[in-house]
Amino acid sequence: MRRPTAAPSTRSPPLTRRPHEHHHDPSGRTQRRHHRRRSGIGRATALKFAADGDRVLAVDVNRDGVEATVRAIEEAGGSALAFGGDLGEQRVVDAVVERAVAAFGGLDVLVNNAGVMDRMSALGETDDAEWDRVLRINLTAPFLLTRAALPHLLAAGGGAIVFTASEAGLRGGAAGAAYTAAEHGVIGLVKNLAVTYRDQGIRANAIAPGPTATGIRVDAAPEAHGPAVIGRLIGAVTGRISSPEEQAAALAFLASDAASFINGAVLPVDGGWSAV
Numbered sequence: 001m002r003r004p005t006a007a008p009s010t011r012s013p014p015l016t017r018r019p020h021e022h023h024h025d026p027s028g029r030t031q032r033r034h035h036r037r038r039s040g041i042g043r044a045t046a047l048k049f050a051a052d053g054d055r056v057l058a059v060d061v062n063r064d065g066v067e068a069t070v071r072a073i074e075e076a077g078g079s080a081l082a083f084g085g086d087l088g089e090q091r092v093v094d095a096v097v098e099r100a101v102a103a104f105g106g107l108d109v110l111v112n113n114a115g116v117m118d119r120m121s122a123l124g125e126t127d128d129a130e131w132d133r134v135l136r137i138n139l140t141a142p143f144l145l146t147r148a149a150l151p152h153l154l155a156a157g158g159g160a161i162v163f164t165a166s167e168a169g170l171r172g173g174a175a176g177a178a179y180t181a182a183e184h185g186v187i188g189l190v191k192n193l194a195v196t197y198r199d200q201g202i203r204a205n206a207i208a209p210g211p212t213a214t215g216i217r218v219d220a221a222p223e224a225h226g227p228a229v230i231g232r233l234i235g236a237v238t239g240r241i242s243s244p245e246e247q248a249a250a251l252a253f254l255a256s257d258a259a260s261f262i263n264g265a266v267l268p269v270d271g272g273w274s275a276v
C-alpha cells in the first residue's frame with residue numbers, strides 16, 4: 001500500500017516514501033535530540049520523518065548543512081539521503097526528483113520548505129535583486145519542485161504535498177513586501193493544487209509558522225521603512241518563539257493519514273498570533 005507520509009529535508013524540501021508501517025519511538029529519542037540541535041524547520045522535519053520510519057531525501061543549497069542533517073538522522077538510528085543544490089534551478093529540481101524515485105521506487109510525500117527572508121523592505125524600498133531573490137526561492141522553487149514531483153505522486157495513486165508558508169502569507173504585518181507577496185503566493189498554490197488534484201488523491205496543505213528559532217537570516221535594510229513599522233507589530237503580539245520541532249510536528253501531521261480529509265488548509269503554528 002502506498003501511503004502518504006512525510007518527508008522533509010533539511011530545511012528544504014524533502015521527498016519521502018514510507019517503506020512499511022512505522023511506529024512511534026516510545027523512547028523519546030527524537031525529543032532529546034531536539035534539545036541538542038540548533039537547526040531549521042527542514043532539518044527538524046527530516047529528523048521527525050526519519051524517526052517515524054520514512055525514507056527521506058533531504059535537499060539544501062547548503063551541502064554541509066544537509067549532510068549534517070543526514071548524519072544526525074543516522075546517529076539516531078535512521079537513514080536518509082542528502083542532496084546539495086539550488087532548488088530555484090530546473091536542472092537541480094529534476095535531479096532531486098530523479099534521485100528520490102531511483103532510491104525509493106516512488107514518492108508519497110513532498111515537503112516544500114526551503115526559503116529565505118527578505119530585508120523587511122517596504123515596497124518602495126524593494127529593489128529588483130531583493131524581489132527576484134525572494135520570489136525565486138520562496139515561490140518559484142516550490143512551483144518547480146511540485147511540478148516535477150507530481151507525476152510520481154500521481155503514479156503512486158496520490159500523496160501529500162506540504163508547504164511551509166508563513167504568517168506573512170496571512171497578513172501584511174509580518175515581513176517586507178517581497179516575502180509577504182511570495183508567502184501569499186505559496187498559499188495560492190496550495191489552494192489551487194488542493195482543488196485541481198483532489199480527485200486524483202493529492203492533498204496539498206501548508207503551515208503558517210510564527211517566529212521560529214532557526215538560522216534564518218534577516219538582514220534588515222538599514223534604510224528600510226518596513227522594520228520600523230512591522231517590527232513593532234511583531235513584537236506586540238507574538239508571545240514566545242516556537243521551536244523548529246513544533247513546526248515539524250505540524251508538517252508531519254498534515255502529511256500523514258491522520259490528516260486524510262484535510263486539503264487546501266493553512267494551519268497557523270504560531271501560539272495564537274494569528275488570532276490576535
Ligand SMILES: NC(=O)c1ccc[n+]([C@@H]2O[C@H](COP(=O)([O-])OP(=O)(O)OC[C@H]3O[C@@H](n4cnc5c(N)ncnc54)[C@H](O)[C@@H]3O)[C@@H](O)[C@H]2O)c1
Nearest residue numbers: 011040041060061086087114115166209211212214215216
Ligand atoms: N524562522 C521563522 O521564524 C519562520 C517563520 C515563518 C516561516 N518560515 C519559513 O520556514 C522555512 C524554513 O526556514 P527556517 O526558518 O528553517 O530557516 P533556515 O535558514 O534555518 O532554513 C532554510 C533553508 O533553506 C535553504 N535554502 C535557501 N535557499 C535555497 C535554495 N535556493 N535551494 C535549496 N535550499 C535553499 C537554506 O540553506 C536553509 O538551510 C522558510 O520557507 C521560511 O520562510 C520561517
